[in-house]
Amino acid sequence: MFHFFSIIFNFLIFLYKTINCVRIFFLNIIFAIVxxxxxxxxxxxxxxxxxxxKGALLVDLSGRIVNKPPVNNSFFKMNKYFFKSHKNQLRENxxxxxxxxxxxxxxxxxxxxxxxxxxxxxxxDQTSLQYIGKTLQEFRSVGKPIYSMAGNYTQTQYLLASYxxxxxxxxxxxxxxxxxxxxxxxxxxxxxxxxxxxxxxHVGRYKSAVEPFIRNNxxxxxxxxxxxxxxxxxxxxxxxxxxNRNLTKKQLFPDVKEILxxxxxxxxxxxxxxxxxxxxxxxxxxxxxxxxxxxEFGWNKNIQSFNHVSIYDYKNKKCIEExxxxxxxxxxxxxxxxxxxxxNSTNASIICxxxxxSRLNPNVKAVVxxxxxxxxxxxxxxxxxxxxxxxxxxxxxVVISMGGIAxxxxxxxxxxxxxxxxxxxxxxxxxxIFGIINTFNRLLDNIGVHVDGVSTSSLAGITSTKLxxxxxxxxxxxxxxxxxRSFIELVAKxxxxxxxxxxxxxxxxxxxxxxxxxxxxVDQLGDFEDAINKSVELANLKNFQLKWYTIExxxxxSLLMRINKYVCFFIQENFQYFVYRFFLNGNVYM
Numbered sequence: 001m002f003h004f005f006s007i008i009f010n011f012l013i014f015l016y017k018t019i020n021c022v023r024i025f026f027l028n029i030i031f032a033i034v035x036x037x038x039x040x041x042x043x044x045x046x047x048x049x050x051x052x053x054k055g056a057l058l059v060d061l062s063g064r065i066v067n068k069p070p071v072n073n074s075f076f077k078m079n080k081y082f083f084k085s086h087k088n089q090l091r092e093n094x095x096x097x098x099x100x101x102x103x104x105x106x107x108x109x110x111x112x113x114x115x116x117x118x119x120x121x122x123x124x125d126q127t128s129l130q131y132i133g134k135t136l137q138e139f140r141s142v143g144k145p146i147y148s149m150a151g152n153y154t155q156t157q158y159l160l161a162s163y164x165x166x167x168x169x170x171x172x173x174x175x176x177x178x179x180x181x182x183x184x185x186x187x188x189x190x191x192x193x194x195x196x197x198x199x200x201x202h203v204g205r206y207k208s209a210v211e212p213f214i215r216n217n218x219x220x221x222x223x224x225x226x227x228x229x230x231x232x233x234x235x236x237x238x239x240x241x242x243x244n245r246n247l248t249k250k251q252l253f254p255d256v257k258e259i260l261x262x263x264x265x266x267x268x269x270x271x272x273x274x275x276x277x278x279x280x281x282x283x284x285x286x287x288x289x290x291x292x293x294x295x296e297f298g299w300n301k302n303i304q305s306f307n308h309v310s311i312y313d314y315k316n317k318k319c320i321e322e323x324x325x326x327x328x329x330x331x332x333x334x335x336x337x338x339x340x341x342x343x344n345s346t347n348a349s350i351i352c353x354x355x356x357x358s359r360l361n362p363n364v365k366a367v368v369x370x371x372x373x374x375x376x377x378x379x380x381x382x383x384x385x386x387x388x389x390x391x392x393x394x395x396x397x398v399v400i401s402m403g404g405i406a407x408x409x410x411x412x413x414x415x416x417x418x419x420x421x422x423x424x425x426x427x428x429x430x431x432x433i434f435g436i437i438n439t440f441n442r443l444l445d446n447i448g449v450h451v452d453g454v455s456t457s458s459l460a461g462i463t464s465t466k467l468x469x470x471x472x473x474x475x476x477x478x479x480x481x482x483x484x485r486s487f488i489e490l491v492a493k494x495x496x497x498x499x500x501x502x503x504x505x506x507x508x509x510x511x512x513x514x515x516x517x518x519x520x521x522v523d524q525l526g527d528f529e530d531a532i533n534k535s536v537e538l539a540n541l542k543n544f545q546l547k548w549y550t551i552e553x554x555x556x557x558s559l560l561m562r563i564n565k566y567v568c569f570f571i572q573e574n575f576q577y578f579v580y581r582f583f584l585n586g587n588v589y590m
Contacts, residue, residue: 054111056113057311058115059118061093061120061121061311063120063123064091065095065123065128067403068092069094069096096548098132099132099528101311102138102139103135112144113147114139115146115147115148115149118157119157121154121160124156126236126404127423127425128403131528133160137163146163146165147166148160149169149284150168150170151173153175159240162240167280168281168282169271169282169283170284180233180234181230182230184218185212186217196439196440198438203432203433204431204432207433209434229512229515232512236425252279322544325363325364325545326544327354327358329370331346331351331369331413332372332373333372334375335348335375335381335410336380337377337379346376348380355367355388359387359390359396366396367388367391369414371406372404375412378409381413385412396539398419399417401531402513411428412487415495417494420522421534422526423526425512429505429506429521431508432484432487432507433480435480437468497520505520505521
């Protein structure tokens with residue numbers, strides 16, 4: 001009996017110690033989180049820009065340039081302050097933050113010039129780069145010089161660098177201008193080998209999103225469509241850079257044989273090739289470049305370098321509070337319903353709530369929607385469009401500002417506006433509908449797994465593990481055709497065109513902004529600033545302030561989102577897109 005009670009006693013002691021350890025563990029986690037929040041708050045409150053002297057604005061951007069609202073950079077400021085670097089961080093930079101800070105620096109007497117350090121930019125669309133380029137031209141227009149220095153320039157980075165007064169390159173550096181291309185993965189053979197059946201329903205011969213599932217290569221229709229808009233974007237790139245560098249397009253990018261001849265002439269040196277082609281102004285070491293900058297901006301013994309402030313440390317001035325507001329709502333990424341959480345996506349429920357809030361807010365006089373989306377769920381797109389229609393009916397003008405892409409579902413949403421402004425490089429249109437259903441019954445049969453059961457009708461119990469009834473497949477086909485018909489009807493009504501006129505420019509065609517203007521799909525070519533000006537005009541405003549709508553998140557959600565971005569950054573987005581469509585069977589997409 002004593003032995004029995006001894007066992008019980010020891011077990012209770014063990015249980016108590018285990019529970020106590022778990023309690024202490026979670027209390028420590030809670031303490032660490034609270035402590036971190038306090039440190040973050042204090043740092044953000046007491047951290048001031050180190051600019052107390054005349055010097056250069058160092059635009060040392062790292063990571064991606066995205067169409068998202070201005071953000072608080074406390075996390076990155078802390079990291080830079082304690083670890084003296086931010087260049088390797090996979091961060092997101094708000095396009096609108098960058099533009100605002102450069103414009104502020106233009107009028108700041110303490111900022112006497114600018115240095116572009118662009119090597120750590122990993123992603124940015126051409127539309128965003130041109131918008132930043134516009135502000136760089138404004139900066140130069142007041143007599144402030146811009147210098148660019150890098151070990152290497154990618155094609156993306158070089159577009160921004162071309163706005164500089166002088167471009168410097170290191171001795172063994174390279175300017176990687178090679179042209180543009182589109183490459184997709186195609187899975188038909190893989191699906192056949194796995195015995196996975198793909199049922200595709202689509203309207204629009206140029207709607208190429210379904211091709212990876214049913215082909216092993218690009219169709220002739222897709223090739224022609226992609227080639228057309230890709231050539232135009234490349235021509236626009238050459239136009240901008242050649243103008244910035246005072247070169248002809250032929251000088252900037254000769255034919256391939258001429259490139260080879262020049263490369264042989266300079267003995268295979270990438271830097272000498274860039275210098276001979278006048279892509280750069282001087283080949284220079286980092287130490288000599290710093291010496292030049294010290295001569296230009298002066299020496300600062302505190303930072304042991306020339307006088308400068310990083311764009312991440314340069315503070316935005318607060319705007320004067322105005323009663324009249326223009327709501328800025330950003331629709332960025334794949335349009336999803338309330339249950340999806342893809343990395344680069346827009347949750348329709350959140351966007352609808354933001355639009356509703358702007359409609360009910362008496363101080364909001366107009367709404368600008370920044371659309372940078374390739375499309376997504378038809379149902380989610382329609383939710384957003386319906387909210388915009390209600391906003392227009394309330395008497396508040398709605399203006400669409402298109403970013404790098406505003407296609408398919410992104411264009412569906414845009415039909416509810418009073419006015420559409422696209423950039424010359426915006427990809428828009430893609431007016432078409434598709435649905436994909438994958439079934440795995442043959443795959444399961446092949447590995448010895450079988451599915452059987454009883455149902456009251458052929459439409460009951462439909463799953464991807466069984467053969468789909470013909471009636472169901474026909475219903476999906478009719479549903480997709482109805483979606484396309486609804487799409488062109490919306491476009492026809494909003495653009496004052498006949499169904500036949502819309503159908504000619506629809507069929508899944510992708511158009512660059514200038515072609516979209518010719519085809520009557522947009523009202524004007526311009527940038528975000530032009531959209532703001534148009535909304536001011538339509539709302540008849542004199543004084544106003546921008547009201548940015550952001551996704552509100554608590555601390556834990558924000559931290560998890562950052563971790564998710566770090567983990568997902570290396571995953572190809574087209575793979576994520578494939579998996580999303582592959583398993584969400586029966587949905588209709590745009």
